Amino acid sequence: MRVLIVDDDPELAELVSRSLAREGHAVATAADLESARAALVEAFDVVILDLGLPDGSGLELCRELRAAGASVPILLLTAQSAVGERVAGLNAGADDYVVKPFALAELRARVRALGRRRESAPSVTYRTGDLEIDLSARRARRLGLEVELTPREWVVLECLAGSRGRVVSRDRLLEEGWGESSEAASASLEVLVGRIRRKLGRDAIRTVRGQGYAID
Amino acid sequence: MPSTEPGRPSSGGRSLVRRVGLVAALTAAGASLATLSVAMVVVDYRVTSDAEDDALERARALAAELDAEARAQQAVTQAQLEDELREFSHGDVTLAVWEASGRLAGDPALPSPAQDGCEASAGPDGAWMVCRASSASAGRWVLVGEPRSQLLAHREPLLLGGLVALIVVVLGGIFAGISVGRWSLRPLVRLQGALTAMDAAAPQPAPSLPRSGMVEIDDVAATIDDLLGRLRVELERSRHFAADAAHELRTPLTKLRTELELRAEEHDEGSHEGRQLLRSVARVEDLGELVDHLLVLASPESALRGASLVSVSALVEAVVEDLDADASRVRLELEDDGAVVGDATVLSAAISNGLGNALKYSKGPVRVGVQDTAEHVVLRIDDEGPGLGEEARARAFEPFYRAPEQRGTGGHGIGLALIAHVVAAHRGDAAFVDDGPGAHLVVRLPRHRGVRPEQT
The missing domain is CATH 1.10.10.10 (Winged helix-like DNA-binding domain superfamily/Winged helix DNA-binding domain)
Structure with missing residues (x-):
């Protein structure tokens, strides 16, 4: 699967991409909204999105993508476990979220599940x-x-x-x-x-x- | 916040209303007592002088009669004299006729003053008011007198009336005093009401207290408003600090954890290195949980309340599922779904803490029960550990409190404080009950009434 990681922390992006690459995914990274938009010209199977980015919130990108009709599954990385944040993320069109600090196994499982769901996403x-x-x-x-x-x-x-x-x-x-x-x-x-x-x-x-x- | 019904002093305290009432009543009583005393003196004087006038008049009249008889050279017998005296006597007033050699007739008890006129004079049996008038022609003088005790008896009805008036004035004073106290303290009572109604966790923007228009009270309200404002700023700052600190900690923790997990994957799970790395991962996981819990503790109640429909039993099941090895020691007695309105994440953290606590201190089985009552969803966690002493039961929910016997057993001491905070945010209560060996945590949350316990 092709996975795009949007995170402004290069170390974290590197670690996550290493772990996903180990599972056989092709991983690209973007450090801010602008480069993420540029990268999304290509097709991805899953986007992993951090909420706090230097040039805006990840929720913005979420809304943009959904408004443009893109159905690519989005997994949010959130530092907040507050309900408001999670609900806001899901409302903005994200498909799932993991709360930092997450377990690697959990992140991989979510990415796999999102990739699978792509084929049969019911909208009811x-x-x-x-x-x-x-x-x-x-x-x-x-x-x-x-x-x-x-x-x-x-x-x-x-x-x-x-x-x-x-x-x-x-x-x-x-x-x-x-x-x-x-x-x-x-x-x-x-x-x-x-x-x-x-x-x-x-x-x-x-x-x-x-x-x-x-x-x- | 200890809430007190506005206008009613909390038990044991002294009441300002009562004090104002008492002072007003005492003032009224004192004033009327003084008035009564002055009145008594005046009345005394008037009664005495009236009696003197009357007595002197009688004495002079009789003396004039004696004068006339002497001029007419009438011989007056003893008996005639007595008759005349009787004619002139009246009520308690007695008379006597004297000449230079001594008493001729009349009351022997009457003392005889040396000159004409009225005076108070001591007789053989008590004090007298005596008036004397002389008949020059007869060489005799007439005494008209009354015992002072009889004289003063005239003012008794007046004294009685005065006392009744005094009692009326004192009672009226108490009533009026309390009314005046209430009335003048009404703005203060209103201020207290507004303070009681204030939500400590989410105070309104200043000026949040009503103004009464009374300078003194408004000064107090303004001072309280100012104080609240500053407290609010401080509270916000410490909340933000806690939230920021927690957020700042998450990213490095995530990196640390991911790095450790990636390294662990490179090693055989059974190898020494691999086991060590996995232990480190578990430690980082604990740290992440601690950060979560500190964040919850630092959050105001209003931020934890949530408005989701939550099944406490479902939360318990999910928590137990995440327990791994310890799950086998947990006995679930989930009789009802336990529907409450709240925030699933923080409630789950509270349940996890309660269960973790029981599993840590007890090596035996831990029973977790959920049951609906008319008003509440009751969550019970019973273990077979050493239990808690009376003091520990009372203080267990204080942040960082560790019972003496639990010191040195690890843990952060915030688990139970988190439970208390979360449960209070959901308008419930948590307590350790004394119910035989082991610790027995009972958490009650308001039950959501829309969902009745369903039969399976």
């Missing part, structure tokens, strides 16, 4: 009962209140919502969310579905015995 907004889910903006509301879901919970939810009304097999959910179908991942999937139900209500996801899960 649906409403059932007191639930309101906007998949493209990754926002869920229940009883008019924001509900926070983790990136992995979103992957599972998107996958189910993408084939609404039909049963999605456990294997496919495991492949999308974990990239493997080990026993441990299988147990995690069950816990994860349980957690989504706690957040969105019991009826949000239906279990189909022996086959998988479905959203009606």
